[in-house]
Amino acid sequence: MKRASLYHEQTARKRIASLVDPGSFTELLPPPERVVSPYLPLLDIPVSFDDGLVIGRATLGGKPVYLAAQVGQFVGGSVGEVHSAKLTGILKAAARDAIPCLLLVESGGVRLHEGSSGEIGISEAMRAVFECRAKGVPTIAVIGADIGAYGGMGILVTCCDFRIMTEHGRLGISGPIVIEKWMGKQAYDSSNRALVWKTSGGKTKYLLNDADVLTHDDSASVGAAIGELLSKSQPITLGGLKTRQQELEKRLGDFGKTSDPEEIWKAFGIADIGEASLASGPEFVALAKRKTP
Amino acid sequence: MAPTPKNTRQLNKEERIRRIAGMTNGKFVSSNQVADVLKLIIEPDDILCLEGDNQKQADFFANQLATLDIKDLHDIHLVMSCITLPAHLELFKKGAVKQVDFCYAGPQGQAVAELLAEGKFPIGAIHTYNELYARYYMDLTPRVALIAAVQADRAGNLYLAANTEDTPAIVEPTAFSNGIIFAQVNEIVDSIPRIDIPADQVDLIVEAPYPMHLTALFTRDPAAITEVQILMAMMAIRGIYQEYEVQSLNHGVGFNTAAIELLLPTYGEELGLKGKICNYWMVNPLPTMIPAIESGWVKSVFSVGGEVGMERYTAARSDIFFTGRDGSFHSNRPMGQLAGHYAIDMFIGATLQIDINGNSSTVSKKRITGFGGAPNMGCQPMGRRHPTKAWLKVGAESNPGPGAIPGRKLVVQMAETFQSGRVPTFVEELEAQDPNIKKALHGVAPVMIYGDDVTHVVTEEGIANLAACRTIEERQAAIRGVAGYTPVGLKRNMKETQELRARGIIRLPEDLGISPSSVSRSLLAAQDIKGLVRWSGGLYDPPSQFIDW
Amino acid sequence: MEKFDKTFPSKSFSWPPDKEWAIAGVVGSGNLEVLFERNTESPNTMECHVESSIPGYEDSWLAALEDFAANYPAGGTKVTIHDQGAAPIVVTFRLRQAYDHLLQKIS
Numbered sequence: 001m002k003r004a005s006l007y008h009e010q011t012a013r014k015r016i017a018s019l020v021d022p023g024s025f026t027e028l029l030p031p032p033e034r035v036v037s038p039y040l041p042l043l044d045i046p047v048s049f050d051d052g053l054v055i056g057r058a059t060l061g062g063k064p065v066y067l068a069a070q071v072g073q074f075v076g077g078s079v080g081e082v083h084s085a086k087l088t089g090i091l092k093a094a095a096r097d098a099i100p101c102l103l104l105v106e107s108g109g110v111r112l113h114e115g116s117s118g119e120i121g122i123s124e125a126m127r128a129v130f131e132c133r134a135k136g137v138p139t140i141a142v143i144g145a146d147i148g149a150y151g152g153m154g155i156l157v158t159c160c161d162f163r164i165m166t167e168h169g170r171l172g173i174s175g176p177i178v179i180e181k182w183m184g185k186q187a188y189d190s191s192n193r194a195l196v197w198k199t200s201g202g203k204t205k206y207l208l209n210d211a212d213v214l215t216h217d218d219s220a221s222v223g224a225a226i227g228e229l230l231s232k233s234q235p236i237t238l239g240g241l242k243t244r245q246q247e248l249e250k251r252l253g254d255f256g257k258t259s260d261p262e263e264i265w266k267a268f269g270i271a272d273i274g275e276a277s278l279a280s281g282p283e284f285v286a287l288a289k290r291k292t293p
Numbered sequence: 294m295a296p297t298p299k300n301t302r303q304l305n306k307e308e309r310i311r312r313i314a315g316m317t318n319g320k321f322v323s324s325n326q327v328a329d330v331l332k333l334i335i336e337p338d339d340i341l342c343l344e345g346d347n348q349k350q351a352d353f354f355a356n357q358l359a360t361l362d363i364k365d366l367h368d369i370h371l372v373m374s375c376i377t378l379p380a381h382l383e384l385f386k387k388g389a390v391k392q393v394d395f396c397y398a399g400p401q402g403q404a405v406a407e408l409l410a411e412g413k414f415p416i417g418a419i420h421t422y423n424e425l426y427a428r429y430y431m432d433l434t435p436r437v438a439l440i441a442a443v444q445a446d447r448a449g450n451l452y453l454a455a456n457t458e459d460t461p462a463i464v465e466p467t468a469f470s471n472g473i474i475f476a477q478v479n480e481i482v483d484s485i486p487r488i489d490i491p492a493d494q495v496d497l498i499v500e501a502p503y504p505m506h507l508t509a510l511f512t513r514d515p516a517a518i519t520e521v522q523i524l525m526a527m528m529a530i531r532g533i534y535q536e537y538e539v540q541s542l543n544h545g546v547g548f549n550t551a552a553i554e555l556l557l558p559t560y561g562e563e564l565g566l567k568g569k570i571c572n573y574w575m576v577n578p579l580p581t582m583i584p585a586i587e588s589g590w591v592k593s594v595f596s597v598g599g600e601v602g603m604e605r606y607t608a609a610r611s612d613i614f615f616t617g618r619d620g621s622f623h624s625n626r627p628m629g630q631l632a633g634h635y636a637i638d639m640f641i642g643a644t645l646q647i648d649i650n651g652n653s654s655t656v657s658k659k660r661i662t663g664f665g666g667a668p669n670m671g672c673q674p675m676g677r678r679h680p681t682k683a684w685l686k687v688g689a690e691s692n693p694g695p696g697a698i699p700g701r702k703l704v705v706q707m708a709e710t711f712q713s714g715r716v717p718t719f720v721e722e723l724e725a726q727d728p729n730i731k732k733a734l735h736g737v738a739p740v741m742i743y744g745d746d747v748t749h750v751v752t753e754e755g756i757a758n759l760a761a762c763r764t765i766e767e768r769q770a771a772i773r774g775v776a777g778y779t780p781v782g783l784k785r786n787m788k789e790t791q792e793l794r795a796r797g798i799i800r801l802p803e804d805l806g807i808s809p810s811s812v813s814r815s816l817l818a819a820q821d822i823k824g825l826v827r828w829s830g831g832l833y834d835p836p837s838q839f840i841d842w
Numbered sequence: 843m844e845k846f847d848k849t850f851p852s853k854s855f856s857w858p859p860d861k862e863w864a865i866a867g868v869v870g871s872g873n874l875e876v877l878f879e880r881n882t883e884s885p886n887t888m889e890c891h892v893e894s895s896i897p898g899y900e901d902s903w904l905a906a907l908e909d910f911a912a913n914y915p916a917g918g919t920k921v922t923i924h925d926q927g928a929a930p931i932v933v934t935f936r937l938r939q940a941y942d943h944l945l946q947k948i949s
Contacts, residue, residue, distance in 0.1 A: 005815040011868055031877050032863045044843050046895050046924045048869040049877055073870030193841035277842045278826060521931050711929045715899070753931045778902040778930040787912075809935050810942035 004218040007144045008168035012054050012069035015104050018219035019226070020058035020067070027056040029086060037080050039114045048074045051082040055090040057099075061227050065102055066094045072106035072147040079152060080111035084121020091128035091139070100138040100230050103160065108175065109151015122152035129159045130236070138162070138233040142222055143169035143211070148200065150175050158210070161234050164225045165202035165211035167281050172200040187259075194277070198261035203276070203284050207268045208251065214281045221281075302471040309334045309473060310496065320449045320492075321481070322499045328357045330497070334473055335437050337368040338391075342435035342467065345373045345381060346458040346626065347397065347665065348508055348598045351441035352378055353477045353501035358439075359383035370394075372433050374422060374459050374626075375665075376401050378506065385413050392417045394433055395663060396425050402660035409661060409733050419661075419739055421668035423630045426462035438467040438474050441505040444485050445478045449492035452485035455578075455599025455607070455622040456507065460490065462627040468494035477501040486619035509601035509836045511577045513551040516821040521753050524802065524812045525707060526552035527560055529641065531805045532756045533749060534561075534570050537683040537703060541573040543633045543670050545642020549707045551581040553641075558588040558818040575632045578603040578614060578622065580835070583828045584818035586613055596622075597629035597666070602839075606832040633670040638683035639703035640670035644741065645712060647719055649769045649781060651744025651759055653706055654725035661730075664741050671704045671742035687748055691760040701760060706742065707751045710777035717779035718752075719772065744768065750775055754782075755801040762798060774799040844897035848904055850911035852888040855918050858944065866940035867932075874925035876936045878916075878944060885918040894925040902930045910937050 005018060016025055029035050031049030040047050052074035057066055068090045070077045079087070087103075094101035110118040132139045141157040141164070143149045148170030149157045155173065157163055165171065174182075176190035176199075189195060198204055206214035212229075215221040234240070255264055262273050269289030270276045276287050312333040316326050331354075335341060343358065344351040358366065359380040366389045376382070376398040384390050385408050394417040398405045408414040420428070429435060440460055442451040453460055467474055475497040476490075530553060533539065544550035557571060572592040576582065578600045585591055594614055599607075599622055607614040607622040617623050633640065644653040655662045675698055677684070684700035691701055708718045724730075726738045748760040750772060757771040774790040776782030793799045802809065819825045822839045857880050867875040874894075881889060888911045892903055910916065921937075928936070 005813065006820060009814050009820065013865070030863070031865050032879055041843075044895070046843065046869050046893060046926050048875060048924060049865065049922075071868055073868045073873065197842065278823065278831070521935065524935070709929075709931055711931060715929060753935070777934075778905050783901065783905055808942055809938040812935075 004220065006217050007166060007219055007222055008146055008217055010219070012071045012104065012106070015219065016054060016056070016058070016067055016069050019223045020060055020065075021062065025056055025058040025067075027054060028090070029055065035082055035086075037082050037114070039080065039117075043113055045075070045113065051080060051086070052077060053083045053086045055086045060102075060223065060230065063230055064099050065230070066090050066097075066099055067102045067104065069104035070106040072145050075111055075113070077107035077147055078109060078111035079107060079118045079122050080114040081117035081121055083111070084118060084125055087125045088121065088128045091125060091132060094137050094139070095128065095131040095135050098135065098137050100140065101132060102226060103139070103141045103157065105141050105143050105149045105153055105157055106145035106147050107149060107151075107153040108147060109153050119152065122156060126156050126159050129156065133161065133233065133236050136233045136235060138230060140164065140226055140229050142226070143171055143202070144217060144222060145169060148172065161232065162212045162229050163205075163210065164213045164215060164222060164229075165205055166215055166217045166222070167197075167202045167284065168217055169202045169205075170197065170200040171205050171210055195261070198265075202281065204261055204264060206285070207264060207288055207290050209247070209290075214285050216281045306471045306473060309336070317497065320496065320498050322475075322497055324353070324499055324502050327353070327499050328360055330475075331357060332361060332365045334475070334497075335366060335369070338370070339436040340370045340372055340433055342372050342429070342438040342463050343381070344438070344440040344459065344463060345375045345377055346456070346598065347375050348510055349441050349456045349458055350378055350506040351439050351477050352380065352506040353499070353503065354439040354441075354475070355380035361389075363387050363389055370417075372425065372429070372435060374425060375399075376405065382408065388413065391415060394418055394420065394425065394428070396420050396422050397663040397665040399662045399665075402662040405661040406659050410729075414733075416733055419663045419734065421630075421664050422459070422666050423627055423634070423669050426459070426627050429462065429466040434470050434472065435463065435467045436472050438463050438472060440464065440474060440476050442476050442478045442490065443505075445476065445481050445495075445498045445500075446485045447481070447483060449495045449498055450485060450488040451476055451478065451490035451495060452487060453489040455604055455624060457489060457624045458598045458626045461625060464490055464494055473497070475499070477505065479504040486621060487617045507601060511546050511579050511600050512602065512835070512839060513546075513548055513579075513581055514822050514839060515551070515555055515581065515817055515819050515824065518548055518552045518555070518814070518817060520812050520814065521709060522548050522552045523556070523814065523816060524807070524809060525549060525709070525751055525753055526556050527807050527812065527816075528756055528802055528805055529553055529705070529707065529751050530556060530561055530566070531564065531807060532800055533639070533641075533703065533705060533751070535564055535566055537638070537686050539570050539638045539683050539703065540681060541575075541637045542571065542639045542641065543575045543637050544579075545640070545667060545670070546577075546579075547643040549643045550641060551579070552817070554579065554581045554585055555817040555819060557585040557590050559816045561590070562588075573637075575629050575637060577624075578607050580822070580825045580833055581819075583825050583833060586610065587828050588818070595629055595632055596624040597626040598624045601836050602834045605834060606829050609832050630666050630669050633666065634672075635674050635677050637670070637702065638681055639705060641703070641705040641707060642667060642671065643707045645708075645718065646723055646725075647706060647708060647750065647772070648723045648744070649719070649721055649772055650765065651706075651747045651750065651768060651772060652723060652740045652742070653747075654723045654739055654741045656730065656739040656741075657724040658727055658730065661739075664739070667741050671706075672746045673701055673704070677702070687760050690758065691748075692763065701748060703749065704742065704747050705749045705751060706747055710752050710754060710779050710782065717781065719776040719779045719781035721781060752777060755799050756805075758798045758800075761796075767793070767798070771798050844894045844900065845892065846900055846903075847889075847891050848907065849887045849889045850908055851886060852911035852917040852919075853915035854885045855915045855944075857918065858946065861944055864940045864943035866943060867936040869924045869926050872927050872929070872932070874923055874928040874932060874936055876940050877922045878940050879920045879922070881918050881920040888916040888919050888921060890921045890923070892923045892925065894923075894927075896925070896927045899930070903933065906930050906933045906937075910934065914941060916941070
């Protein structure tokens with residue numbers, strides 16, 4: 001038997017290679033161009049040739065796509081000046097060329113070492129996402145790594161058309177340690193991994209509709225999910241925003257006082273918490289009675 | 294004229310039991326009386342065995358002993374397998390112990406080193422397990438043994454459940470030399486699932502106020518296995534397991550061997566090795582064995598102890614594991630160690646330090662860890678007479694002379710060239726050779742496995758076949774050849790190394806057809822504990838510290 | 843940060859016509875990235891530039907690079923390494939991985 005390579009364990013480059021049509025990927029601003037962080041050397045921190053973001057063009061099932069894959073191991077996948085410029089650039093190219101843009105996300109958010117340049121950079125990238133949406137160009141975020149999408153990247157992925165998650169991915173703004181620091185260990189024990197994933201992990205995000213799809217943790221499944229969404233885009237309309245607002249208000253009403261994520265699971269028809277915890281992404285989807293909007 | 298020895302031990306035992314007459318209900322002692330009972334049944338100069346096995350500990354007894362004053366407990370000759378609890382150290386701090394003979398002190402290694410330096414740890418000798426048990430029948434027969442069992446029935450029979458471990462080895466010599474056996478049990482019940490120790494070998498029993506200490510020592514999370522460990526595992530499977538057609542084996546616990554276990558259903562399968570190797574195992578019921586077992590690789594496993602969380606799985610797999618008539622798991626350390634000495638083709642384990650002659654030790658100036666079972670498994674069984682393919686093949690490679698045994702056991706040491714913190718594994722001289730350590734051990738350095746017994750060394754750089762080396766100089770060159778960029782490795786002579794490679798004594802990954810690019814965590818049959826639970830069909834119950842879903 | 847350069851003699855590597863570079867590894871704790879680039883000016887040498895966040899291991903680094911240059915045809919190559927405390931083990935590993943990328947032994 002050979003186990004499929006698991007998405008959450010792959011490097012950014014390996015993820016790209018596993019998802020796209022073989023040999024179809026051309027990297028933009030590749031390592032030899034040495035477009036590296038201007039700030040990290042000043043802090044005696046090693047630079048990376050791609051500043052933690054690999055961007056380029058490829059085809060997926062014959063269809064052209066632009067891609068950006070974050071390197072979670074490099075300074076936590078955090079977004080610095082160069083990284084965000086590459087991200088903004090690829091999104092703008094997508095908008096310009098009317099070609100879908102895939103974001104393979106693995107980031108804690110803004111790179112604090114680079115101060116406001118990272119913050120400004122992420123904001124510019126968000127603007128570029130909206131440029132895509134205004135033109136009906138699909139923007140799809142895959143959140144399937146343990147680091148997840150946090151901080152500014154958590155916000156950015158929510159601006160995209162779609163979010164594909166796996167059971168390993170997490171989505172949020174403040175990380176578990178920060179939550180514990182502010183709310184106390186009784187309220188939230190950040191060392192309890194089961195709790196952390198039940199709060200912000202793919203399974204719960206899928207139930208609550210923050211994730212559109214919950215797939216298996218391998219590139220074939222992620223690729224198939226992307227394929228389904230490549231021709232779809234959701235325009236941002238006033239009507240759409242109001243509907244979303246109502247959904248969120250209902251969610252707050254239903255779960256605002258819930259302190260145990262397992263209660264949310266039960267509310268979505270999960271009878272056996274143990275079985276659902278052990279379940280893979282697709283198994284969990286089969287167990288839950290999630291309402292699609 | 295010396296008096297003729299008669300039955301003084303028996304009479305003395307009866308006297309000790311008489312002393313506690315009013316304090317017991319037949320054999321049964323209540324927990325609040327244990328300290329007082331111990332004061333009366335133990336005498337100065339006794340050889341006292343306190344059950345401290347690798348996994349289970351008679352910790353209630355340890356805690357009670359620790360409360361005793363030096364006027365009530367002194368000049369004790371302590372014999373025990375494993376010194377693991379702070380309570381054990383209390384006995385030394387108080388000065389109650391006049392001599393200690395043991396095997397392993399891993400968890401307290403640092404504290405033991407400190408006590409040794411202060412002159413408060415009077416070592417008789419550090420042993421390998423079977424060596425110590427053997428001496429229980431010779432010159433270290435316990436006068437009093439404090440053991441741990443899971444349950445007792447009203448007649449005083451004991452049930453040991455999965456963690457039999459050392460108990461039979463302690464009980465037999467003591468019971469049959471008029472010694473006193475006092476057992477702590479988790480509970481006293483009307484009927485026990487099976488009788489592991491019969492009542493007539495047990496003198497006293499107490500239902501302890503808390504269950505005995507039991508550690509999940511052998512559980513390794515696949516998520517922590519690194520690419521380098523996977524590379525080494527691939528090298529071992531291809532370069533040794535396949536090469537010598539290893540049928541029976543023991544894995545020393547660790548991530549290196551856990552990686553091998555998880556690679557059998559994938560890489561091993563790719564090489565077409567299922568059924569051809571790894572049929573008979575002497576290992577604990579390791580969770581990382583689950584995928585290989587479920588994939589049909591394993592015919593049987595005998596264990597020296599249990600493993601927390603594997604109770605339901607082992608009971609459901611009685612074709613593979615040794616289980617009692619009641620259906621539950623059974624282990625036995627002395628017999629498992631015996632199998633690991635005579636009845637295996639290969640021992641493979643990791644170590645912290647290897648010198649240029651192939652000697653290894655885990656003992657350093659700051660940590661006295663002892664040996665455990667490694668010397669027993671990692672040595673050549675000169676009394677062995679039955680041949681197997683692997684035994685004859687390695688034997689032939691080592692060019693035995695006319696007076697030498699024709700076969701050899703594969704004794705394989707695995708180690709990355711650097712430990713964490715960039716500390717080199719390979720050294721010119723072992724820290725265990727330090728004069729102060731040797732002095733405390735009556736002139737003998739605590740070498741765990743001797744270079745003369747080692748047949749192969751596996752590092753991330755390559756495999757060195759020490760068995761095929763004709764001289765000590767060749768052996769040293771072979772070791773330097775796989776010692777990478779450690780100071781020991783940097784001293785290698787390039788010409789010598791190339792020559793050894795040409796002869797096949799040093800084999801690099803590429804010589805084995807392994808390219809570093811083929812190394813991937815996706816080769817692991819399970820990538821985390823959750824994966825192991827799924828492989829077991831939900832029968833494996835990991836301890837809570839391993840659950841993250 | 844410790845930086846050093848050294849050039850090693852090495853048998854000429856026949857660069858595949860469609861490749862100019864290959865990269866392996868990631869800059870993270872205990873890890874490193876290595877970039878191989880074509881160097882047409884010097885077909886019989888491997889030119890190395892190392893930047894490491896943990897000083898004091900130059901001997902090990904140079905020995906590992908020297909061995910690599912001796913064991914593999916790597917002439918006509920420029921090697922640049924960004925290291926964040928990888929053990930020498932990982933160094934050789936990543937060098938070989940990047941090399942295999944060039945030889946298209948892996949996807």
